[in-house]
Amino acid sequence: MLSVEGVEKFYKKGGLFARDIQHVLKNISFSCGDGECLGIIGESGSGKSTLGRLLLGIEQPARGTIRFDGANVMDRGARSGRISAVFQDYTSSMNPFFRVEEVIKEPLRLRKIGHQAVQDKIDQLLHQVGLNSTYRKKYPHELSGGEAQRVSLARAVATEPKLIVLDEAISSLDGSVQIQVLDLLRSLRQLYNMSYIFITHDIQAAAYLCDSVLIIRDGQIEEMAKIEQLKNVQSAYAKKLLRMIMT
Amino acid sequence: MSHLLEVSNLKIWDGGTGDVIVPGSSFHVKPGSCLAIVGESGSGKSVTCKAIMRLNKAGIRQSGDLVFKGENLSRLTEREMRKKRGKQLCMIMQNGMRAFDPSCVVGVHLQETLRRHFGWSKDEITFQMKIAMGSVMLKNPLEVMNKYPHQLSGGMLQRVMIALAIVLEPDLIVADEPTTALDTISQFEVVDQFMQLRERMGCSMIFVSHDLAVVRKISDEVMVMKDGVIVEQGTSQAIFADAKHEYTRYLVSTKQSLHQHFKRVMGGSGVAER
Numbered sequence: 001m002l003s004v005e006g007v008e009k010f011y012k013k014g015g016l017f018a019r020d021i022q023h024v025l026k027n028i029s030f031s032c033g034d035g036e037c038l039g040i041i042g043e044s045g046s047g048k049s050t051l052g053r054l055l056l057g058i059e060q061p062a063r064g065t066i067r068f069d070g071a072n073v074m075d076r077g078a079r080s081g082r083i084s085a086v087f088q089d090y091t092s093s094m095n096p097f098f099r100v101e102e103v104i105k106e107p108l109r110l111r112k113i114g115h116q117a118v119q120d121k122i123d124q125l126l127h128q129v130g131l132n133s134t135y136r137k138k139y140p141h142e143l144s145g146g147e148a149q150r151v152s153l154a155r156a157v158a159t160e161p162k163l164i165v166l167d168e169a170i171s172s173l174d175g176s177v178q179i180q181v182l183d184l185l186r187s188l189r190q191l192y193n194m195s196y197i198f199i200t201h202d203i204q205a206a207a208y209l210c211d212s213v214l215i216i217r218d219g220q221i222e223e224m225a226k227i228e229q230l231k232n233v234q235s236a237y238a239k240k241l242l243r244m245i246m247t
Numbered sequence: 248m249s250h251l252l253e254v255s256n257l258k259i260w261d262g263g264t265g266d267v268i269v270p271g272s273s274f275h276v277k278p279g280s281c282l283a284i285v286g287e288s289g290s291g292k293s294v295t296c297k298a299i300m301r302l303n304k305a306g307i308r309q310s311g312d313l314v315f316k317g318e319n320l321s322r323l324t325e326r327e328m329r330k331k332r333g334k335q336l337c338m339i340m341q342n343g344m345r346a347f348d349p350s351c352v353v354g355v356h357l358q359e360t361l362r363r364h365f366g367w368s369k370d371e372i373t374f375q376m377k378i379a380m381g382s383v384m385l386k387n388p389l390e391v392m393n394k395y396p397h398q399l400s401g402g403m404l405q406r407v408m409i410a411l412a413i414v415l416e417p418d419l420i421v422a423d424e425p426t427t428a429l430d431t432i433s434q435f436e437v438v439d440q441f442m443q444l445r446e447r448m449g450c451s452m453i454f455v456s457h458d459l460a461v462v463r464k465i466s467d468e469v470m471v472m473k474d475g476v477i478v479e480q481g482t483s484q485a486i487f488a489d490a491k492h493e494y495t496r497y498l499v500s501t502k503q504s505l506h507q508h509f510k511r512v513m514g515g516s517g518v519a520e521r
Contacts, residue, residue, distance in 0.1 A: 044400060044430045145288060174287045174457045176501040201430035204509040231513045242513075244435040246460040 003031040007064035025219045037196040039206035039213040047219040052167045081159035088168035090148035094140040101136040125154040146177035163195045250275040257311035269475040281452040283466035291475035292455045334364045337417035341424040343404025347396040354392030379410040402433025420452045459502045
């Protein structure tokens with residue numbers, strides 16, 4: 001469904017007139033099937049978030065193509081309502097002047113649905129992410145981290161997308177809330193039969209949710225492994241990553 | 248005095264609205280031991296830490312006794328307190344980017360702090376910092392000192408702060424979520440540095456975190472907070488093996504379920520242990 005071929009990305013380093021160029025992504029190719037959950041694991045600065053932005057079509061790759069169901073992901077029509085995203089920073093991913101219901105309603109505006117249907121849909125979505133309708137009138141600053149991330153998720157699934165890119169979506173939550181959101185992600189996936197691209201540095205969380213993982217380092221794919229095969233990783237870097245998990 | 252720091256009836260409230268953040272907590276830190284404060288966000292961990300350093304914002308009031316080495320910190324004047332901070336009580340912040348002055352290179356901050364406390368010359372400071380930075384695995388100390396905070400990664404800044412703590416040799420280090428903003432590998436390295444720091448200097452430590460894996464590794468005693476109240480305290484083994492309070496059990500179990508699934512995936516072998 002999603003296929004990435006030979007993607008490269010450069011950034012200008014330093015100030016406005018700097019000539020230094022940083023090679024952020026080097027020849028990235030992988031694919032993600034229907035209903036599959038792929039984890040992208042890497043250190044900070046490894047280019048995993050850049051890859052996430054390219055998949056969402058927010059930025060353009062310097063070379064290579066990203067195809068979603070055969071269409072180029074840079075094409076708005078191919079993306080509309082079918083790819084969505086949840087980001088790490090829950091405080092800045094919602095308009096602070098919007099109430100929760102407006103936040104969720106935003107992606108639905110482009111669909112041609114009647115007023116009443118939208119209202120029902122909001123209640124249904126809030127219920128699905130484990131919140132009740134009393135949250136409709138709240139503002140983002142009144143929500144805790146876990147609640148805000150649930151609202152972001154409700155917004156992401158509002159258009160019933162085929163793919164959600166989760167960029168460090170649980171990294172800034174507490175341990176106990178993390179597991180709640182992970183369980184929620186699992187149940188939503190069954191409900192809507194979606195694919196996830198789960199970008200994280202936390203291997204344990206990735207192992208909990210994903211079918212396969214892609215380990216990325218300095219903009220290059222180090223290794224790709226099925227979760228069941230995670231214990232047999234070959235590359236030295238992947239082994240180091242696994243060794244450094246604290247229990 | 249057998250305890251290095253004795254906190255009794257610490258009450259913290261918002262001076263403007265009158266909201267009580269911490270209704271009254273009492274705990275103590277033994278010399279050479281590490282006390283971990285665990286809790287979810289908003290449970291009053293950070294406020295408690297800042298109250299010990301007396302660094303809370305002006306609107307936040309505190310009462311109660313903070314006895315440090317037989318001296319009551321809450322009675323000291325601001326001027327006397329300034330001398331204590333850094334030299335005897337050292338704080339390591341969560342966010343390296345915000346802890347350093349963004350408009351100066353990192354070295355300026357280090358020079359300023361060390362000159363104030365020890366009155367060393369520039370060369371002396373550079374010499375001392377070089378040794379300390381080498382011991383926290385920072386390569387090219389001089390290069391690091393001539394960089395701005397935004398040019399260094401979170402893990403590196405965290406290690407610069409630890410290096411500064413090594414030079415200052417405080418009696419008590421207060422570390423407020425030092426590993427939360429870091430990825431798996433730098434988290435591992437920073438925790439390693441903290442453990443070595445304790446071994447080398449034998450100082451006491453208050454370690455705040457919501458990551459139980461880290462806490463289990465580093466701490467001798469654990470204190471669990473919820474909504475500003477201390478719900479349980481005890482030795483690290485006791486808390487992790489059989490927690491008395493329901494909330495502690497809940498915190499331990501949530502982490503366990505993630506970890507157990509991971510272990511199952513890895514085939515139950517001890518790959519995760521060193």
